[in-house]
Amino acid sequence: MDQKSQPHPPRVLIFPFPVQSHVNSMLKLAELLCLAGIHVTFLNSDHNHRLLLRHSGAHARLAHYPGFQFATIPDGLPADHPRTGDRIKELFDALSAVMRPRFREMMVSSRLGSDTKGAVTCIIADGIMCFTIDVAEEVGIPIISFRTVSASCFWAFFCIPKLIEAGELPLRGDDDDMDRPASAVSGMESFLRIRDLPAFCRVHDLTDPGLQLVTTETQLTTRAHALILNTFDELEESALTHIRTHISKVYTIGPLHAHLATRQSAEPASSLPDMTRSNSLWEEDRSCMAWLDSQPIKSVIYVSFGSITVVTTDQMIEFWYGLVNSGKPFLWVIRPNSVAGERQIPTELSEATKKRGYMVGWVPQEEVLAHPSVGGFLTHSGWNSTLESIVSEKPMICWPYFADQQVNSRFVGEAVWRIGLDMKDTCDRLTVEKMVRDLLEVRRDEFLRSVHRMAELAKKSVREGGSSYRNLDRMIEDIKSMICHVH
Numbered sequence: 199m200d201q202k203s204q205p206h207p208p209r210v211l212i213f214p215f216p217v218q219s220h221v222n223s224m225l226k227l228a229e230l231l232c233l234a235g236i237h238v239t240f241l242n243s244d245h246n247h248r249l250l251l252r253h254s255g256a257h258a259r260l261a262h263y264p265g266f267q268f269a270t271i272p273d274g275l276p277a278d279h280p281r282t283g284d285r286i287k288e289l290f291d292a293l294s295a296v297m298r299p300r301f302r303e304m305m306v307s308s309r310l311g312s313d314t315k316g317a318v319t320c321i322i323a324d325g326i327m328c329f330t331i332d333v334a335e336e337v338g339i340p341i342i343s344f345r346t347v348s349a350s351c352f353w354a355f356f357c358i359p360k361l362i363e364a365g366e367l368p369l370r371g372d373d374d375d376m377d378r379p380a381s382a383v384s385g386m387e388s389f390l391r392i393r394d395l396p397a398f399c400r401v402h403d404l405t406d407p408g409l410q411l412v413t414t415e416t417q418l419t420t421r422a423h424a425l426i427l428n429t430f431d432e433l434e435e436s437a438l439t440h441i442r443t444h445i446s447k448v449y450t451i452g453p454l455h456a457h458l459a460t461r462q463s464a465e466p467a468s469s470l471p472d473m474t475r476s477n478s479l480w481e482e483d484r485s486c487m488a489w490l491d492s493q494p495i496k497s498v499i500y501v502s503f504g505s506i507t508v509v510t511t512d513q514m515i516e517f518w519y520g521l522v523n524s525g526k527p528f529l530w531v532i533r534p535n536s537v538a539g540e541r542q543i544p545t546e547l548s549e550a551t552k553k554r555g556y557m558v559g560w561v562p563q564e565e566v567l568a569h570p571s572v573g574g575f576l577t578h579s580g581w582n583s584t585l586e587s588i589v590s591e592k593p594m595i596c597w598p599y600f601a602d603q604q605v606n607s608r609f610v611g612e613a614v615w616r617i618g619l620d621m622k623d624t625c626d627r628l629t630v631e632k633m634v635r636d637l638l639e640v641r642r643d644e645f646l647r648s649v650h651r652m653a654e655l656a657k658k659s660v661r662e663g664g665s666s667y668r669n670l671d672r673m674i675e676d677i678k679s680m681i682c683h684v685h
């Protein structure tokens with residue numbers, strides 16, 4: 199065989215939507231591929247790359263894999279933009295105006311595709327950035343879409359045209375009955391209400407840009423070679439059955455964090471980097487671990503609303519009173535840029551918090567959730583937090599903020615999985631107080647039993663022979679079969 203026809207080793211270009219949770223789960227996927235001997239180029243936004251360098255051990259850890267490299271691309275926003283949920287449209291607009299043409303230019307000029315480490319043979323791109331599909335088709339590289347939401351939410355997104363056709367969307371005026379059934383989402387007719395649809399559906403006008411975006415991006419996914427979902431078959435069987443009637447190759451390989459831990463534990467210890475698993479864009483305050491050590495078993499409610507939620511000071515004060523009045527110890531993550539509003543924090547609250555609360559800017563969440571003192575999680579129902587909570591066997595109180603979270607909280611609550619309580623669309627101190635008590639005391643055993651069962655299924659799925667384990671192996675074979683030849 200002459201040198202020109204030598205096959206390259208497979209190299210996957212992984213390209214996340216540039217926010218913390220997407221970067222985190224796609225870095226986990228990158229490590230899983232590296233463990234299987236696949237080379238990876240991880241395309242990070244300049245902004246996130248700087249933060250990742252500064253605050254996580256990711257660079258040193260990933261440098262351990264010989265085929266791994268980072269590449270960067272601008273996200274189009276100024277450095278001091280907060281990139282929070284309340285301004286997410288600005289991020290999408292900037293991606294369209296700046297990142298999209300830059301990505302095309304990089305791929306067409308082969309700047310990402312043909313360096314000394316080998317050409318890109320497959321792209322795994324965030325399914326919320328379908329401009330990558332156009333580019334992949336133009337340069338002739340197979341592309342796999344990775345959607346970081348649950349299968350159930352993906353299916354609800356997929357059904358938006360049916361919801362419109364059935365007259366269930368848009369909302370019917372300001373006093374619409376949000377508890378009417380969303381019956382056009384097949385398989386969820388018996389429990390999904392209009393209020394449980396993805397928050398993008400809460401519109402009176404079908405031309406709403408958020409609704410249009412998720413609808414179009416979701417339909418476009420069908421053009422990709424395959425779809426990756428961070429879930430496991432046993433958790434979302436019904437939604438997955440429906441999705442598989444439209445998309446033939448769906449690789450359910452999650453929960454990714456548990457999957458990575460399992461595959462790493464099967465490697466000889468000497469071959470793995472001995473360092474933090476953190477992919478954090480903010481500095482982790484580890485002092486909370488010592489505070490947790492000082493608390494009784496399963497006594498603490500951990501409170502975090504993820505990486506992009508913004509709460510008002512009014513909402514924050516309601517949560518605060520509810521937590522203090524519940525009488526339970528609490529660990530509360532309050533990220534920089536996560537509170538908006540003018541209201542002053544009453545001194546009585548700060549005083550009461552000294553006795554039983556601990557507030558921090560950012561924590562190593564997987565470790566916090568795994569800590570024996572944590573008894574439950576008050577969460578915004580981001581999909582990563584939901585999976586991390588399930589695997590750590592921590593029941594949840596769900597306060598969904600936006601996007602997919604309205605769907606996730608419905609599943610966590612009484613209607614489906616029964617591993618927590620859904621406090622969607624309420625935010626008052628009495629509800630918070632009651633739900634914390636119910637979760638940690640009154641109904642504690644019932645929730646612990648159901649979340650334990652689910653955690654067992656999750657762990658089984660990522661062990662050898664399990665559904666996610668087998669699906670990852672199939673996907674790796676698929677990627678290996680895409681090896682192209684130098685022309």
Ligand SMILES: O=c1ccn([C@@H]2O[C@H](COP(=O)(O)OP(=O)(O)O[C@H]3O[C@H](CO)[C@@H](O)[C@H](O)[C@H]3O)[C@@H](O)[C@H]2O)c(=O)[nH]1
Pocket residue numbers: 218219220222346347478502503504505506507531559560561562563564579580581582583584586600601602603
């Ligand atoms: O102090 C903290 C708080 C959070 N995390 C991590 O941050 C991630 C948060 O992810 P997620 O729970 O998914 O929430 P968001 O950051 O809000 O994620 C966005 O992306 C998710 C995946 O698409 C969606 O499910 C959410 O609705 C969307 O807001 C998790 O991995 C956490 O472990 C930390 O490491 N430390």
